[in-house]
Amino acid sequence: MLECLLNDRTLVPDDESARPLECLYRNRSIQVQTLFGVLTLKRNYYYHTMAGTGRCPLDQALDLLRGCTPGVARLICRAAAISCSYEDAAADLLAYGGLELCGRNFGRFVAEATPSLLQAQASQSPSQGAPIDIMYVSEDGTGVPLRRAELMGVKGKQPDGTARTREAKLGCVFTQTITNEEGERLRDPDSTTYVGTFEGCRQSGILLRAEALRRGYARAKTTVYLGDGAHWIWENARQNFPDAVLILDFYHGSQHLGVLATALHGTGPAAQAQQSQWCSAMKATSSAPIISAAQSILEAGRHGMTPERIETIEREIAYLTSNLTRMQYGEFLAKGYFIGSGVVEAGCKTVVGRRLKQSGMFWNKQGGEDILALRCMVLHPKFQDIWEARLPLLQAERAKAPRWKVAA
Numbered sequence: 001m002l003e004c005l006l007n008d009r010t011l012v013p014d015d016e017s018a019r020p021l022e023c024l025y026r027n028r029s030i031q032v033q034t035l036f037g038v039l040t041l042k043r044n045y046y047y048h049t050m051a052g053t054g055r056c057p058l059d060q061a062l063d064l065l066r067g068c069t070p071g072v073a074r075l076i077c078r079a080a081a082i083s084c085s086y087e088d089a090a091a092d093l094l095a096y097g098g099l100e101l102c103g104r105n106f107g108r109f110v111a112e113a114t115p116s117l118l119q120a121q122a123s124q125s126p127s128q129g130a131p132i133d134i135m136y137v138s139e140d141g142t143g144v145p146l147r148r149a150e151l152m153g154v155k156g157k158q159p160d161g162t163a164r165t166r167e168a169k170l171g172c173v174f175t176q177t178i179t180n181e182e183g184e185r186l187r188d189p190d191s192t193t194y195v196g197t198f199e200g201c202r203q204s205g206i207l208l209r210a211e212a213l214r215r216g217y218a219r220a221k222t223t224v225y226l227g228d229g230a231h232w233i234w235e236n237a238r239q240n241f242p243d244a245v246l247i248l249d250f251y252h253g254s255q256h257l258g259v260l261a262t263a264l265h266g267t268g269p270a271a272q273a274q275q276s277q278w279c280s281a282m283k284a285t286s287s288a289p290i291i292s293a294a295q296s297i298l299e300a301g302r303h304g305m306t307p308e309r310i311e312t313i314e315r316e317i318a319y320l321t322s323n324l325t326r327m328q329y330g331e332f333l334a335k336g337y338f339i340g341s342g343v344v345e346a347g348c349k350t351v352v353g354r355r356l357k358q359s360g361m362f363w364n365k366q367g368g369e370d371i372l373a374l375r376c377m378v379l380h381p382k383f384q385d386i387w388e389a390r391l392p393l394l395q396a397e398r399a400k401a402p403r404w405k406v407a408a
Contacts, residue, residue, distance in 0.1 A: 003039035006032075006062075014043050014058040019403075022046045028056070033068045035075075035097065051403050060398065063391050066109055072099065074387055077113055080106045081371065081378040084358050107367060114370040117377055120389035124382070127216045134337065135220035136174050137212055137241060138344040139204060139233050141167040142352050147362045166365065168352050168372060170196045171208035172344045173215050176336075185336060192343060194351050194376040198369050205236030212241070226341040228252045229323065248326040249341035254279050257290065260316035263309055264297050283339075287320045287327040294320075351375060 006012055018024040028045040031038055043058035065073040075097065079089035090103035143165030156163025174192040176185055193215065195207040209217075217223065225244040227233035229252050237246055254275070261274040278290045298305075298313050305313075320327070332339050355375055356368055363371075377383055 002034060002036060003041075006039070007042055012058070016044070016046075016057045018046055019048075021050050021403075022048050030056075030059070030064075030067060032064060033072050033099065033101070035069070035071050035099075048403050053403070060395070063394075065113060066105070068109075070387075070391075073109075073113065075099070076101065076106065076109055077117075077374060077387075078378050078383075080110050081355070081375040084355065085361075110370050110374055111367070114374050116390045116394055117386055118373055119393050121214075121377060121380075121386045122210065123389055123393060124214050124385065126213055126218060129216065129219070132175055132216050132220040134176050134222050134224060135212065135215065135217060136176065136224045136226060136338065136343070137171065137208060137244070138226040138341050139169065139171045139208060139236060140228060140341065140344045140348050141169050141230070142348040142357075144168045144198070144352065144356045144368055145362050146368065147364055150363075150365050166198055166368075168196055168198050168356070168368070169201065169204035170194060170344060170347050170352055171204055171211065172347050173208070173212050174343060175215075176338065185338060187338075187343065190381055192347075193380050194347055196352065196372040196376050198365055198372070201232035201236060202239075205240045208236070209240040224337050226338065226344070228341055228345075229319075234326075245332070245337065246326045247332055247337065247339055248323045250283065250329060250339040252341070253282065253287065253320075253323070253327055256316055256319055257282065260290075260294055260313065260320075263312040263316065264294065264301075282327065283329050283333070285328075285330040287324055291317060291320050291324070351379065 009015070023046070025045040025047065027042040030041050030043070032041045041058070043056050045054055045056055047054040063070045063073075068076065075093060076089070079092050080086060083089035083092050085103070086106035087103035089106055090101045093099040093101055144167070145164060146166045151163045151166065154163040154166065155161060156165070158164060172192055172194050175188045176191075177188055178186050180186055193211060195204075195211045197203050197207055212223075223241055223244040225237045225241050225246050226249060227237065227246070228249045234246065237244055257278045258271075258275045261271040261278065265271040265274055278293075281289050294313065294317050298310070298317070302310060329339050352372065356363060356372060377386055380386065
């Protein structure tokens with residue numbers, strides 16, 4: 001019945017006139033995958049003799065993507081992004097919807113769908129509503145295994161200086177307006193959205209700012225930027241969120257206190273006790289008391305320390321000193337701010353790791369970029385809006401695209 005409906009030209013017109021230099025071929029067949037099974041669609045095909053390309057206006061009007069209806073295409077995008085692999089995605093669609101699809105083609109499907117979805121996402125207007133008390137933004141990176149050819153010339157941590165992975169940058173935006181029964185701060189349910197890229201630090205910052213603007217950054221009374229201490233993270237904050245409150249992840253800072261305590265007291269109970277005491281003091285105030293205490297211990301015992309030990313102590317003191325303004329934890333907690341970057345760190349595992357770091361996976365850079373961007377969009381609560389916005393953009397792009405270049 002559906003096949004008869006779509007092939008009835010009195011109900012579904014397909015009567016566009018051929019343009020200059022186009023040849024019209026009628027009733028060209030295509031197998032179309034629908035939610036109800038495969039049907040045969042017969043439509044007009046227009047071949048441009050100079051461009052050497054063809055078009056099917058009915059395919060564009062029906063928004064067919066690689067021979068699939070929009071409903072099937074949206075399911076493929078979701079399954080490809082959520083399932084552990086393309087083969088698993090095909091198996092899931094077969095089990096849940098009886099759709100017999102080839103997983104080997106999902107990568108091509110993702111490559112074709114993602115660019116238009118990214119354009120649609122970029123076109124989304126900022127959310128409207130009441131002012132946002134606190135908006136959080138955070139960034140982190142995690143290595144993803146790429147094919148050997150994609151890593152040629154990339155510096156890495158292997159003994160010979162080569163790399164086995166390429167770092168994917170992940171950013172997140174979320175809000176906090178509620179507390180639990182004990183008064184502890186809670187992240188707002190379903191408020192976290194992600195952006196990801198392999199393109200590098202600066203592009204990650206641009207994407208994160210764009211997402212924050214869509215989420216209502218302009219309405220935020222306070223913006224808090226959480227990071228783990230990497231230089232590129234704070235540089236992104238300076239460029240894209242100059243008015244944000246910068247907070248170094250407390251647990252990352254605590255690890256540095258552990259290194260400092262061990263360098264000062266050696267391994268054993270004394271170092272552990274010192275780290276615990278310093279962590280409590282830092283959480284109540286800042287890292288300033290620890291800096292002063294460590295400097296005093298260093299000066300008192302410098303003559304009995306090895307150069308390597310002194311270098312470690314001075315490095316950790318310099319780290320605490322350079323991050324002093326980002327480690328005012330007593331003040332941050334009094335104002336009700338989160339002091340941990342666990343949301344984005346968990347995102348590196350759930351958003352990136354569960355999809356791109358499965359056993360035996362080795363991506364090419366563009367394929368990884370596409371699936372990471374698609375996964376972030378599919379996990380977005382407004383994915384349906386993004387999907388619906390892509391068709392008008394595609395139609396506008398096709399309307400202004402030239403069919404051929406005039407020879408010089």
